[in-house]
Amino acid sequence: MDSTTILIGLASVLVAAAPVVFAVMGETLSERAGVINLSMNGTILLSAMGGFAVSVRTGNLFLGFLTGMLIGAAVALIVAFSSITLKQSQVAVGFVLALVCRDLSYFLGNPFMGLAGPRLPAWPLSGLKEIPVIGTLFFNHDLMTYLSFIVIFVSWFWIFRTRPGLMLQGIGERPAAAYVRGANVNLMRYVYTVLGGALIGLAGPTYSLSVKAGWKGTISGLDGIGWIALAITIFGGWNPLRAAFGAYLFALLQWLGLVLQPSLPNIPSQVLQVAPFPLMILTLLLVNIGDAEWVERTLASLPEPTRRFFAKAFRAMRASPPAALGVPFERD
Amino acid sequence: MDDAPSYGYLSVAVIRSLQVESVLHEVMAATMKKVFESEWVSRLIDGLLPVFATLAALLVGAVMLLFLKVNPIEAYKALWVGAFGTSNAFAETLVKATPLLLVGLGICISFRGDVINIGGEGQMIIGAIVATWVGLTFTTLPGWLVITLAMLAGFAGGAVWGGIPGVLKAYFRVNEILSTVMMNAIAVQLMNFLLRGPMIDPAQAELASKIPQTARLLEIFRLPRLIPTRLHLGALIAVILAVLVYILLWRTTLGYRIRAVGQNPHASRYAGIKVPRYIVLALLLSGAFSGLAGATQVFGVNYRMITDGSASGFTGSAGFNGIVAALFGQLHPIWSIPASILFGALLVGANSMQRVVQVPSALVIALNGLVVVFVVSSEIWRQKRQRRRLSVARQDGDSPPPADEQPVPHTEAGT
Numbered sequence: 001m002d003s004t005t006i007l008i009g010l011a012s013v014l015v016a017a018a019p020v021v022f023a024v025m026g027e028t029l030s031e032r033a034g035v036i037n038l039s040m041n042g043t044i045l046l047s048a049m050g051g052f053a054v055s056v057r058t059g060n061l062f063l064g065f066l067t068g069m070l071i072g073a074a075v076a077l078i079v080a081f082s083s084i085t086l087k088q089s090q091v092a093v094g095f096v097l098a099l100v101c102r103d104l105s106y107f108l109g110n111p112f113m114g115l116a117g118p119r120l121p122a123w124p125l126s127g128l129k130e131i132p133v134i135g136t137l138f139f140n141h142d143l144m145t146y147l148s149f150i151v152i153f154v155s156w157f158w159i160f161r162t163r164p165g166l167m168l169q170g171i172g173e174r175p176a177a178a179y180v181r182g183a184n185v186n187l188m189r190y191v192y193t194v195l196g197g198a199l200i201g202l203a204g205p206t207y208s209l210s211v212k213a214g215w216k217g218t219i220s221g222l223d224g225i226g227w228i229a230l231a232i233t234i235f236g237g238w239n240p241l242r243a244a245f246g247a248y249l250f251a252l253l254q255w256l257g258l259v260l261q262p263s264l265p266n267i268p269s270q271v272l273q274v275a276p277f278p279l280m281i282l283t284l285l286l287v288n289i290g291d292a293e294w295v296e297r298t299l300a301s302l303p304e305p306t307r308r309f310f311a312k313a314f315r316a317m318r319a320s321p322p323a324a325l326g327v328p329f330e331r332d
Numbered sequence: 333m334d335d336a337p338s339y340g341y342l343s344v345a346v347i348r349s350l351q352v353e354s355v356l357h358e359v360m361a362a363t364m365k366k367v368f369e370s371e372w373v374s375r376l377i378d379g380l381l382p383v384f385a386t387l388a389a390l391l392v393g394a395v396m397l398l399f400l401k402v403n404p405i406e407a408y409k410a411l412w413v414g415a416f417g418t419s420n421a422f423a424e425t426l427v428k429a430t431p432l433l434l435v436g437l438g439i440c441i442s443f444r445g446d447v448i449n450i451g452g453e454g455q456m457i458i459g460a461i462v463a464t465w466v467g468l469t470f471t472t473l474p475g476w477l478v479i480t481l482a483m484l485a486g487f488a489g490g491a492v493w494g495g496i497p498g499v500l501k502a503y504f505r506v507n508e509i510l511s512t513v514m515m516n517a518i519a520v521q522l523m524n525f526l527l528r529g530p531m532i533d534p535a536q537a538e539l540a541s542k543i544p545q546t547a548r549l550l551e552i553f554r555l556p557r558l559i560p561t562r563l564h565l566g567a568l569i570a571v572i573l574a575v576l577v578y579i580l581l582w583r584t585t586l587g588y589r590i591r592a593v594g595q596n597p598h599a600s601r602y603a604g605i606k607v608p609r610y611i612v613l614a615l616l617l618s619g620a621f622s623g624l625a626g627a628t629q630v631f632g633v634n635y636r637m638i639t640d641g642s643a644s645g646f647t648g649s650a651g652f653n654g655i656v657a658a659l660f661g662q663l664h665p666i667w668s669i670p671a672s673i674l675f676g677a678l679l680v681g682a683n684s685m686q687r688v689v690q691v692p693s694a695l696v697i698a699l700n701g702l703v704v705v706f707v708v709s710s711e712i713w714r715q716k717r718q719r720r721r722l723s724v725a726r727q728d729g730d731s732p733p734p735a736d737e738q739p740v741p742h743t744e745a746g747t
Contacts (some may be wrong), residue, residue: 038509087716088709091509095450099652100701107692218642227513234507268529274521277514281506288505 009255011137016211017251018148019044019203023229024236024243025155026199030076032159032238033192034172034324037079038094040200041226042101047071047204048222049109052215055205056117064118065205072201073194075101080193084186087328102223112215120144120210144206151199156240168192172322175329185329203229224277231280235287237319246283250276290314378714382660382671385706393699400691407689414684415677421684423561427633429676431456431625431647433570435654436661436668437577438494438621443663444581445614446594451497451512452622452651453643454519455490459623460630460646461523462489464637465531467549467630475552479631482553483569486627487620493519494619495612502608508615516651520643527639545638555632566628573621577665590614622651653679656704662714678703 023040030037037043047068055064075097083090120142128139138149159165167188170178175185207222208215232250236243257272289295295314299307394404415425435452442449463486470478497515500506527544536543555565581587592600593610601607626647630637639645657675661668682696 082709086709088713091448093705093709095509096701096704099649100698100704103701104698218640223642224517227510227517231510231514234510268525270521270525274518277517281500281511281514284506284510285500285504288507291505292503294503 007133007136009259010252011140013248013251013255014137015141015145016254017247018145019206019211020225020229020232020247020250021148021152021244022206023200023203023226024232024247025151025240026072026196026201026203027229027233028196028236028238028240028243029155029159029168029199030193030196031233031325032168032172032322033189033196034175034322034327034329035080035083035189035193036090036094036326037076037193037197037200038091038230039075039079039097039101039226040230041224042098042105043072043075043197043200044204044207044226044229045105045220045222046075046101047201048208048220049105049112049204049215051205052117052208053109053112055209056112056115059118061118061120061209064209065202068203068205069198069201072204073198076193076197076200077190079197080190083328084189084193087330090326098226106217109215109217113217114214117214118209119213142210144202144210148206152240152244159240169322171329172324175324175327179329189329200226200229228276228280231284234319234321235280235283237287238322239319242319250280253279286317287319290318374717378662378717381710381714382662382707385710386674386703389699389702389706392702393695396695396698397691400695402689402691407685407691410688411678411681411685413681414688415681420561421680423558423563425673425676425680426567427562427564427676428648428679429657429672430564430567430570430632431629431650432654432657432672432675433574433668434566434625434628435622435650436658436672437570437573437665438490438618439655439658440577440661440663440665440668441581441590441621442494442614442618443658444594445590445610446597447498447501447611447614447618448509449494449497449512449615449618449622450509450652450655451494451515451619452625452654453647453649454512454516454651455493455619455622456626456629456647456651457519457523457643458493458626459486459490459620460626460637461526461531462486462623463627464546464549464630467553468531468547471550475550478553479555482631483624483627486623488623490623490626491616491620493623495616498612498615498619501615502611512615516643520641523637523639523646524641527637531637533636543638544641546636549631549635553631554635555628557632562633564628564632566632569624569628571669573624574665574669577621581665586613622654625650625654648679656707660707675703 023044027037027040050071051064051068054067055061058064078097079090079094082088082093122140122142123146124141125139125146129135131139157165159168167178167181167183170181171183171185171188179185203225204222207225208220212221214220228250229247232246233243235246253276257275261267261269261272290311299310302310390408394408397404397407414421416422435456438452438455439449463482466482466485467478470481473481493515494512497506497508497511500511501508524544527546528542531546532542533545533547535547536545557564579587581591589600589605590610590613592603593605593607594614597607600610629647629650637646643649643651653675654672657672658668660675661671678700682699685691686696
């Protein structure tokens with residue numbers, strides 16, 4: 001494998017990660033505001049199907065992406081309504097929605113199975129594209145991939161560098177304090193959940209109109225992506241930059257799996273297909289291990305330099321969720 | 333002159349009657365309040381809640397049917413006849429209900445221990461794989477022995493698949509919702525690999541089609557059936573196990589501890605219960621029942637394993653629907669029996685409704701989803717009511733009913 005192949009491969013990783021990035025950023029925003037949108041897996045499938053169906057019928061790509069975002073926003077609105085207004089369990093509602101949306105996408109998408117549909121054209125940025133290495137890596141993609149770069153940066157900037165972003169952190173960490181500071185906690189939660197849902201909904205058409213163009217029902221290979229995105233959100237510690245790192249790492253591992261498969265003929269294809277899942281479990285384990293009681297106890301008994309090294313490593317990997325995540329806000 | 337006193341009398345009488353009325357009102361209101369807040373009425377409301385939830389869902393479904401210009405009465409009649417109309421239909425309902433009940437029993441255990449097991453699908457698959465392997469390997473042993481071994485193997489396989497997320501949660505703080513979902517994905521790929529490779533039917537291996545399925549089980553290894561229906565012994569096993577799970581949860585120390593950890597891990601820890609151990613145990617047992625569900629599907633219904641690449645192709649989503657059935661049965665093993673029969677009926681009946689009145693299958697799915705949403709919401713509402721009742725009792729200075737000493741278990745504080 002020469003360096004050009006590797007470079008093109010890495011560039012394809014950035015493309016493949018784009019939908020995961022949208023989903024993870026959406027979920028991060030939503031969870032930052034204190035609402036878990038567990039419906040992600042179903043939402044992505046339904047919006048992929050919906051976006052594809054609309055694009056096929058109208059021939060218009062923009063409408064397809066818009067439909068995906070609207071579907072995502074609508075599902076998020078159900079999550080928001082039942083968790084913020086009705087104060088029901090976000091996990092239960094989200095999980096049920098994940099199942100219902102998945103089934104709905106398969107059934108409603110039946111007439112569109114295997115149809116040839118439009119596909120987002122590549123849009124190399126002339127001028128930037130000619131820069132060696134960087135040009136191939138970053139500026140030779142389609143619109144959605146560029147948008148994914150922008151979304152990462154904007155979400156990070158919004159959360160950590162702006163005043164409303166500070167308020168967003170507040171309503172997820174200490175809603176009562178944010179309320180005293182004049183924030184309309186429940187309204188903001190609605191806004192961020194629906195906005196996050198729209199971003200999650202954008203992931204679907206990014207698959208069905210670009211990365212894995214088409215709709216193939218149960219064999220689209222999209223089922224499970226939402227759960228992985230959820231794990232990446234946790235791995236990312238609710239920080240857009242770290243979450244983006246997780247998304248790219250995941251795409252890189254998938255690409256490596258594909259590349260390595262021919263050179264490892266003894267390994268069945270299912271092993272590489274399944275590899276992301278144990279890896280995700282492992283990352284969740286690493287993120288949380290510092291909090292485990294027996295680890296703390298073991299650490300305390302270790303000699304000083306070793307103890308300090310592990311304590312530091314665990315702290316670096318650790319990610320704690322927003323304190324009020326999943327807790328409805330009641331002012332009294 | 334004469335009028336004045338009579339007016340006075342009248343006004344007094346009016347005032348009196350008003351007072352009487354208001355007193356009456358108060359008494360009535362107090363009585364109503366008492367009746368409404370009394371234990372058994374609350375219990376009745378709680379018990380009937382899932383039924384109301386189902387009726388509400390069917391009502392919404394009826395509106396949707398009207399939009400499709402289908403007579404809802406006719407449609408629901410078709411559903412009823414399809415599920416209960418003939419003895420064969422009823423047997424089919426029970427066949428569908430069996431895996432739901434088995435998975436649901438496991439869910440009763442894990443949710444009571446405050447562990448959310450969403451890995452029923454994967455655990456069913458692993459249980460089925462292990463059981464199938466037993467059935468295809470020990471072909472020289474007598475039938476009853478192989479069936480027993482296979483059921484035990486399925487139980488153990490599911491236990492391992494549930495135990496892994498249990499250990500991850502108890503000792504590594506990994507969220508069990510995420511890890512069980514991922515274990516599902518791993519199980520599906522394992523099944524796809526085994527059924528395309530090492531466990532493929534030798535006959536299929538030679539054909540070009542290579543349908544990913546195992547060989548058929550020997551006839552003597554099949555679970556006995558109630559001829560002429562497809563109802564198999566697994567249904568009886570599930571009902572017996574429901575009673576055993578009830579005994580486990582409310583008549584043994586082990587069950588008591590699982591529930592104690594579920595209700596208050598901190599208090600349990602101070603009471604000397606090794607909390608992580610019981611978290612693992614709750615998930616392990618939960619997985620075991622799902623594994624058994626998978627094993628009975630192979631030995632009672634399909635007689636072989638076959639995959640279409642997805643989990644639901646084998647399980648029929650019983651690993652998920654079992655959760656709903658258990659919630660419907662208020663996480664009580666005995667109540668889960670009628671609950672899973674009802675869901676089995678819904679599954680079977682919806683199919684016949686689709687055939688008879690020609691509604692799109694998407695509507696059937698939507699109807700199932702509606703029932704699920706309504707039932708889960710009502711369950712959450714019930715728990716909130718219960719919590720409020722307990723806190724009211726506490727404010728009144730009464731001690732709350734000691735949750736773990738009650739003889740009637742399904743009234744206990746939920747998960």
